[in-house]
Amino acid sequence: MRIFVNGEARIVEGSPDLASLLQQMEYSGETFAVAVNGDFVPRSEYPRTQIQDGDTLDVVAPVVGG
Template identity: 40%
Template sequence: MRIEVNGTPRDIAAATVADALSELGWGEARVATALNGDFLPAASRPMQALRDGDRLEVLAPMQGG
């Protein structure tokens, strides 16, 4: 299926947000996610199905001052 990840179209095989994060290399990373503009808690990722055309935003925490 084709989804948009951080503004870039991507073809993925994953069916859920958790699987997509693993497929895209963020499987063990501590990140924040939003699906179609709505915050998605980490606990919901394994159950959240993806559909063709979804927009997934993945944000990693930044350090600094």
């Protein structure tokens, strides 16, 4: 299936949950947040959030400095 991550098209196999997809993309730790189709998903919901064909994910990290 085709999804978009930070505006970039990607092809993924099957219909993974958000936690599995992030692991495949090598995101780890707690220094980022994820929005699926414009709605931020609580970290506790990552394993229960199924990713569907055409979904848009925005993975954002805080910016330090000023």
